[in-house]
Amino acid sequence: MSQDTGGPDPSFEDRLKAARSKQGLDAPPKSSLSDQDGVGGSAWGIGARVGVELVSALVVAVAIGYGLDRLFHTTPILTAVFVPLGGAAGVANVWRLFAPKKSDKG
Amino acid sequence: MAAEGSNSIDALGQFQLHPALGAIGGSVNFTQSNLMMVVAGLLVMALLWVGMKPRAMVPGRLQAAAELGYETIMSMCVDTIGPEGRKFFPLVFTLFFFILFGNLLGVFPYFFTFTSHIMVTLALSLFVFILVTVVAIKEHGLHFFSYFVPQGIPKALAPLMVAIEVISYLSRIISLSVRLFANMMAGHVMLEVFGSFIVMLGGLGLLGYFPAALSLGVNTILIGFELLVATLQAYVFAILTCIYLHDAVHLH
Numbered sequence: 370m371s372q373d374t375g376g377p378d379p380s381f382e383d384r385l386k387a388a389r390s391k392q393g394l395d396a397p398p399k400s401s402l403s404d405q406d407g408v409g410g411s412a413w414g415i416g417a418r419v420g421v422e423l424v425s426a427l428v429v430a431v432a433i434g435y436g437l438d439r440l441f442h443t444t445p446i447l448t449a450v451f452v453p454l455g456g457a458a459g460v461a462n463v464w465r466l467f468a469p470k471k472s473d474k475g
Numbered sequence: 476m477a478a479e480g481s482n483s484i485d486a487l488g489q490f491q492l493h494p495a496l497g498a499i500g501g502s503v504n505f506t507q508s509n510l511m512m513v514v515a516g517l518l519v520m521a522l523l524w525v526g527m528k529p530r531a532m533v534p535g536r537l538q539a540a541a542e543l544g545y546e547t548i549m550s551m552c553v554d555t556i557g558p559e560g561r562k563f564f565p566l567v568f569t570l571f572f573f574i575l576f577g578n579l580l581g582v583f584p585y586f587f588t589f590t591s592h593i594m595v596t597l598a599l600s601l602f603v604f605i606l607v608t609v610v611a612i613k614e615h616g617l618h619f620f621s622y623f624v625p626q627g628i629p630k631a632l633a634p635l636m637v638a639i640e641v642i643s644y645l646s647r648i649i650s651l652s653v654r655l656f657a658n659m660m661a662g663h664v665m666l667e668v669f670g671s672f673i674v675m676l677g678g679l680g681l682l683g684y685f686p687a688a689l690s691l692g693v694n695t696i697l698i699g700f701e702l703l704v705a706t707l708q709a710y711v712f713a714i715l716t717c718i719y720l721h722d723a724v725h726l727h
Contacts, residue, residue, distance in 0.1 A: 414707075417654070417658075418654070421650045421653055421654050421657070422646070422650055424649075424653075425646040425647075425648075425649035425650035425653060426642055426643055426646040426649075426650075428646070428649050429642050429645045429646045429648075429649055430642050433642070433645075451642075454635075454638050454639055454642055455642055457639045458639045458640070458642035458643040458646060459643075459646070461639055461640070461643050462643050462646060462650070465643075
C-alpha cells in the first residue's frame with residue numbers, strides 16, 4: 370500500500386501515474402493509439418479484416434466491369450479488365466491497413 | 476424457428492421478416508426488424524435522458540454509463556479525426572449507439588437482430604460513404620479528386636493507379652457493410668445450430684444427454700462471445716467512420 374519512493378514529495382500526479390502504470394491501467398489508451406487502424410486486434414480480427422478488404426474490392430470491380438459491359442455491349446472485355454484492377458485495389462487496401470504510419474503522410 | 480422434432484436444422488429461418496404490430500404493421504410492411512430499430516433508438520434516448528436526469532456530481536450507474544459513452548466517443552472523434560472531430564461527434568455517437576443496441580438486443584431470446592440483414596448495414600455504410608464524400612468535396616472542392624492520385628508516381632502509371640484508387644475507395648461501402656452483417660449473421664447462425672443440437676441430441680435419449688449438455692455449454696460460451704462481437708463491431712463501425720472522415724477532412 371504505502372510506496373515511499375524516497376523522493377521527499379513527489380507530486381500527486383506523478384504518484385498517480387506510477388500507481389496506474391504499475392496496475393496496468395495506462396495500457397489501454399496506449400494500445401488503442403498504436404493499433405488505431407488495426408481495429409480487430411486479435412489474429413482472427415486481422416484475418417477477417419484482410420479477407421473482407423480483398424473480397425470487397427474485387428466485388429466492386431466485378432460490379433463496375435459487368436455494369437459497363439452491359440452498357441456498352443462488350444460483354445467479356447471490361448469485366449476481364451476490371452478484375453485484375455479489383456485484385457490490385459484489394460491488395461492496396463490491405464497495404465493501407467498495415468502501412469507503417471499512415472498519419473505522417475498527411 | 477428451431478428444428479422441432481425434425482432432422483433438419485433451419486439455421487436461416489430466424490432471419491425472416493414478419494410484419495409486426497398486427498394489422499396496422501402488416502398493411503404498411505412494418506416488420507419486426509423496424510420494430511427493433513425503433514426499440515433500439517428509444518433505448519438509446521432513454522439511456523441518455525433517464526441517465527442524465529439526476530445530474531449528480533458523483534454519477535450513479537446509468538449516469539456513469541451515459542457519461543462514459545459520451546466521453547469515449549468524443550475522444551475517439553477528436554483523436555482520430557483531429558480537432559474538427561467535434562463537428563462529427565453527433566453522427567458518430569448516433570451510429571455507434573444505434574448499432575451497439577441493435578447488436579446487443581439481438582442476443583435476447585425472441586428478439587431480432589436488425590444488423591444481421593445486409594440491407595440495413597448496406598444502407599448505413601452507404602450513408603456514411605456519401606456523407607464522407609460530400610464532406611470531402613465541401614472541404615476541398617475539386618481538389619478532392621487529387622485523393623485518387625497517389626503522390627510520387629510516374630505519369631505513365633497514373634491512369635492505372637487512379638482506377639485502382641477509385642475501386643479501393645468504392646470498396647469501402649462493401650467492406651464496411653459486409654463486416655458488420657457477416658459478424659452478426661455468423662454468430663446467430665452458430666447459436667441456432669448449437670441450439671438445434673441441444674434439442675435433437677436431447678431427444679435421442681440417454682446416449683444424447685451428454686453431447687446435448689456439451690452443446691448447451693458451447694451455446695453459453697457463444698452468448699458471451701456474441702456480446703463481445705456486438706460491442707466490437709459497433710466500435711469498429713464507428714472508428715472506421717472516423718478514419719474515413721479523417722481522410723475526408725485531411726486528404727491523404
